[in-house]
Amino acid sequence: MQLNRVVITGVGVVSPFGNGVAALMDGIEKGRSAVKHMEGWDQYTGLRSHVGAPAELIDEKKIPRQKRRSMGRMSIFSAQAAEEALADAGLALSELPPWQTGCIIGSTMGSAKSINDAFEIMLPEKDISRLNSAMFFQCMSHTAAANVAQYLGLNGYIMATAAACASSLQAIGTGYDLIRLGRQDILLCGGAEELHPTVTGSFDVLFATSTGYNHSPEKTPRPFDKDRDGLVCGEGSGILVLEEYKRAVSRKARIYAEITGYSTSGNGSHVSQSNKESMLYCMKKALSEANAAPEDISYINAHATATRQGDQEEAEAIRELFGDSVPVSSLKGYIGHTLGASGATELIASLLMMERGVIYPTLNLDTVSPECEGIGHVTRQTKKEISFILKNCFAFGGVNAALACKKI
Amino acid sequence: MTEQEIIDTINRVFEESFEIEKEKLQPQAHIFTDLGLDSLDIVDLIVALQKSFGVNIRNEESVRNIRTLGDVYQFILDIKNKEPRKS
Numbered sequence: 001m002q003l004n005r006v007v008i009t010g011v012g013v014v015s016p017f018g019n020g021v022a023a024l025m026d027g028i029e030k031g032r033s034a035v036k037h038m039e040g041w042d043q044y045t046g047l048r049s050h051v052g053a054p055a056e057l058i059d060e061k062k063i064p065r066q067k068r069r070s071m072g073r074m075s076i077f078s079a080q081a082a083e084e085a086l087a088d089a090g091l092a093l094s095e096l097p098p099w100q101t102g103c104i105i106g107s108t109m110g111s112a113k114s115i116n117d118a119f120e121i122m123l124p125e126k127d128i129s130r131l132n133s134a135m136f137f138q139c140m141s142h143t144a145a146a147n148v149a150q151y152l153g154l155n156g157y158i159m160a161t162a163a164a165c166a167s168s169l170q171a172i173g174t175g176y177d178l179i180r181l182g183r184q185d186i187l188l189c190g191g192a193e194e195l196h197p198t199v200t201g202s203f204d205v206l207f208a209t210s211t212g213y214n215h216s217p218e219k220t221p222r223p224f225d226k227d228r229d230g231l232v233c234g235e236g237s238g239i240l241v242l243e244e245y246k247r248a249v250s251r252k253a254r255i256y257a258e259i260t261g262y263s264t265s266g267n268g269s270h271v272s273q274s275n276k277e278s279m280l281y282c283m284k285k286a287l288s289e290a291n292a293a294p295e296d297i298s299y300i301n302a303h304a305t306a307t308r309q310g311d312q313e314e315a316e317a318i319r320e321l322f323g324d325s326v327p328v329s330s331l332k333g334y335i336g337h338t339l340g341a342s343g344a345t346e347l348i349a350s351l352l353m354m355e356r357g358v359i360y361p362t363l364n365l366d367t368v369s370p371e372c373e374g375i376g377h378v379t380r381q382t383k384k385e386i387s388f389i390l391k392n393c394f395a396f397g398g399v400n401a402a403l404a405c406k407k408i
Numbered sequence: 409m410t411e412q413e414i415i416d417t418i419n420r421v422f423e424e425s426f427e428i429e430k431e432k433l434q435p436q437a438h439i440f441t442d443l444g445l446d447s448l449d450i451v452d453l454i455v456a457l458q459k460s461f462g463v464n465i466r467n468e469e470s471v472r473n474i475r476t477l478g479d480v481y482q483f484i485l486d487i488k489n490k491e492p493r494k495s
Contacts, residue, residue: 065426065427066444066446066448066449069448069452129455129458129464129466130455130458130459131455132451132452132455133448133449133451133452133455134448134452
């Protein structure tokens with residue numbers, strides 16, 4: 001069976017640096033941190049991490065009320081990112097082939113704020129009569145995918161991949177498979193997530209958050225650094241337009257890259273502890289599907305969230321497969337860990353690096369931790385022709401994903 | 409609560425919950441065709457009226473007969489008129 005080729009023709013982002021890919025890249029290029037001290041989080045007993053990378057709701061009222069009412073923050077972020085991605089791809093809604101255009105947008109869960117609000121309304125008196133009609137649609141696991149589809153009028157595949165921090169890379173990988181198989185022509189793929197004290201809290205109880213930089217938030221997270229002390233949650237959405245190659249060529253679309261390899265696999269060992277062997281397998285599998293040798297890869301965008309154990313395992317896996325010859329950086333120091341949005345958002349930034357021929361460094365990586373040495377850490381902005389990207393995501397729940405993209 | 413206070417409160421629900429301009433809030437306005445509400449909005453209208461007037465109307469059969477904004481005014485006025493007067 002001849003499989004279709006799949007290319008990326010549009011990108012859109014809402015990030016802690018603001019709405020739009022340009023804002024994201026401007027923040028990264030200038031080496032800024034979007035991490036802030038979160039006012040009011042000290043009212044949560046036991047929450048030790050008071051830092052986050054919040055995004056801002058901007059112009060949300062441009063979305064008509066009856067489309068907006070079922071959207072929590074994350075769905076608004078996704079709708080705006082999807083609109084930007086379509087415009088970037090040069091695709092008008094009227095041009096999208098009906099039944100052959102859909103969206104796959106992943107997240108850890110539905111809107112964290114809406115879920116919290118629903119429980120606050122319902123639980124004190126165990127009374128559901130005060131819940132409004134939109135609550136369910138904001139809280140459900142496929143809220144971003146469903147809302148983007150309703151907003152844009154998409155009627156192809158509508159799916160949500162829920163795999164925490166690997167959600168959006170799985171969404172892109174699933175979209176890649178569906179277009180390869182000829183089931184869809186165009187898919188808007190990516191992820192979304194919200195910052196909320198209950199979200200940071202879920203990592204905090206596991207001692208996975210950064211707690212030592214509450215009063216110097218710009219210094220954390222510190223991927224691969226000797227003084228790293230955990231992740232910092234962020235929020236936003238990243239959406240990519242995936243398109244069947246011949247279709248994209250025939251309409252003379254700008255092609256960012258071709259997706260040539262994807263792998264997702266479990267670690268089969270622990271719900272929260274990542275392990276090197278499964279990461280290694282996942283990266284090797286993506287490379288082999290892409291018919292690429294390790295030396296073909298010109299840039300690795302690491303998952304690296306700045307947890308002690310996760311960074312070490314990823315560094316060891318990269319060292320074993322690539323040694324120190326391939327440049328590696330993590331973008332978490334700029335925008336925190338946007339969880340379900342991170343894979344797509346960071347892939348988009350990597351595609352822009354490919355377009356610009358520059359690699360942006362790991363922010364806050366001042367001194368490489370001994371256990372993370374031996375890989376090609378990028379610590380300052382570096383000009384380099386990038387022809388092949390490998391993007392990693394490793395999620396709680398023991399879910400790994402890796403995606404390879406090639407310049408064509 | 410006077411009749412005018414009830415009308416003002418209901419109008420405020422339509423302005424705040426359904427983002428409808430004040431000028432459109434006329435008693436004869438049809439809530440579906442003129443004001444653009446749909447079935448989900450009716451759920452939210454019930455929730456908002458319950459909260460604003462401290463009443464429980466989710467199971468009121470007469471909700472189904474509401475067509476115009478004036479019907480909403482009358483519906484709440486009828487309920488309030490049935491309430492025992494405070495001495």
